[in-house]
Amino acid sequence: MKQSSNLVLCIDDELVGLQVRKILLERAGYRVLTAQDGPSGLELFYANPIEAVVLDYSMPGMHGGEVAVRMRQAKPQVPILLLSAYMGLSTELTALVDLYMTKGEGAPVLLEKLGSLLQLVSTR
């Protein structure tokens, strides 16, 4: 629990996946906010001092790319980690976010990458 109490926003339309990810991150010492779609996620993002975002790509209505663009417009310093079940997203999309990983790579990888992102921000 080195980076204690960092506030992380998780957005994913998959309810089970979202719940599990929340538990995982909380166990890892983060404070976690969750949203099941883009618009509600953005609301939480605007209203709270979010320090990092874990964003799903494919969601109904507004996909991860769009959400990321709006977040960048509002708070460009907040790191975004894009998660997707699809392989090979376009480079324009991956260039928008700080990190991109596919689902199923496992919890350690996710925690490690999120940790490194936050560390990068804190050292900036």
Place this chain on the structure above:
Amino acid sequence: MNLSQFNNILRQVFLLPVAALLVVAGALYFQISGANATVNLIQNSDARISQATLVAKLVVDEESGLRGYATTGDLRFFQPFTDAESHVQEEIQKLDDLAGDDAGQKHDINELRERYQTWHDGFALPVIGQVRGGGKASDVELNLHGKRLMDDVRRDLNDIIQKAEENRERRIVQWHQQVHTMLLVLLFLALGMGVLIGLFTRNRLHSVSAAYRQSLEILGRRAEELFQSEQELRTTLDSIGDGVITCDAEGRVQMMNPVARELTGWSQSDAGGQPLDKVFHIINEATRETVETPVAKVMRLNRIVGRADHTMLIRRDGTELNIADSGAPIRDKKGETIGIVLVFRDITMERKTQDALIANEKLAVAGRLAATIAHEIHNPLDSVCNLLYLMRNGATKEESGQFMDMAEQELARVTQISRAMLGLYRESKAPVVVDLKEMLQEILLLMERRLIDLEVTVSADMPKSVSVAAFPAELRQVFTNLITNAAEAASPGGEVKVSITPQAAGVDDTGQKLQAGATVTIADNGGGVADDIRPHLFQPFFTTKGERGTGLGLWVSRGIINKHGGTISLTSDTRQAAHGTVVSVFLATNPTINAGGD
């Protein structure tokens, strides 16, 4: 000059000499009859001369009889006198008759008659009277008187004979002249007619010869034109990139162009007169059974037979080519079929390209499907991984139970998806019974995520199970394509309706036999397809989706549906009130599968 003119000339050339000869014969007849009349006159003169001579003899007989009687007084010497006296008058009359209308002759004869009568009455009768009376008639005076009278008679007779002879001489001269004239006339007529006939015939023959020369020229020109046009046709046929074979009405090869010779491997000389199916041996690509040649088909149907697909040509050396062929009847002016022309070309490369394109589209579909599946599996997998991590890193028992439940739930989803996939790429060689309702439900399940992404509502109207014989993987490809198209057209916020309408076997309004089967309809309320675009939709590489589309989806779909013996049709409306597109696919329950149709 036409034939009737020519016949006219022939008739003229025949009739003119006949007419000319008739004229000559007429002239000849006239001349001969003139000469004949002269000959008659000559004969008449002869008769007169001999008659006068007869009369002279009778008179001499009378005189010598009288002289003998007068000298002797013996009645025996008197006999010639009485004999001659009895018909001298009669003979004189005959001479008179012979004189005809000749007044001079008549006058001479009357004088003769009178002089004779004078001699007879004035000398003969008195002498006879004296002798009978016993007297002598030797008186010189009396005898001198008798001699004078007799001399008169003789002179008259001589006059008559001399005149007749003069006449005769004159007439003979006349006859000679007539014959001479006749010869001259004949000669000139013959010459004249000969020249006339010659000139006329020459003139007529000239016109015939001119006409003949003209005909020859025209014929020559025609032959040249015919040769030219045949050369042009031959060059055209030789230059055509397709194989062309013409056959007679019995289906024997007449002509092959170079491409046809090359494709079949037969030379013109070997193939000429051979039955077409020997030279052009074609089989079905899939069944390898001999196919009816287009020529046989044309003869049977008596109309143009279009291109047949999936045909292989067995060349003379046994090698095989994919070909496309068509046949058309050659009709004469009366509309009767006098031959058949067959056109074909090598489509081996075309087919390879097509096969490659179809394989490409299959890969593209597979790729899209794989991505969808990966997405569907990765989501639950991610959750399970995370749950396992949590459990391994110290969870309470209660928590572990909860996590395991969640993991199980997620794994069940993976199983469901993998089950749906199982049927997807189970390629089969023969068609199997497919439940259309089940298949469409599976496809919709697999596409659920994508449909949600596109914000499209899907409603399904599938009242009951309908089974058709089909190749499932291919049908899945078709429906996935069609539903994707509909969803993309309706996105965002639109609606896609998928329905199945079973159809019983029967007969429609137009008397067309209907097969039992089902129509799958996929309708969207998207913008619709513009009229100018619609005809291109089923063409390869035509896409309205820019970079995202391969332009092969509908083309391949139609190929698959055709192979299934079904039909695919598209109607669309771009009007504000009722825009949208409807694609209908009819599949028969027991279709005739067009083998090799893919």
